[in-house]
Ligand code: SF4
């Protein structure tokens with residue numbers, strides 16, 4: 114039996130990420146909402162940048178498409 118290999122995962126660029134700009138009213142990250150796998154979470158609460166649990170990331174790109182500031186990028190392991 115072979116474990117499924119995980120080759121890509123999302124990474125937040127904290128220099129670009131700005132939850133206040135994405136949602137001035139509630140501070141909720143739209144990319145977190147888009148991550149149906151619940152891998153991306155605002156662990157420190159609203160108005161704080163989200164964190165990716167990389168081990169569980171499916172590399173599906175949904176968060177990247179949902180982030181208006183292009184603050185999430187995909188990392189590829191070689
Ligand atoms: S959508 Fe992008 S820029 Fe906005 S809070 Fe989420 S990760 Fe940061």
Ligand code: SF4
Pocket residue numbers: 122123147148149150151152153165169170171172173174175176177
């Ligand atoms: S790539 Fe997919 S699974 Fe990974 S954090 Fe983004 S939305 Fe979630």
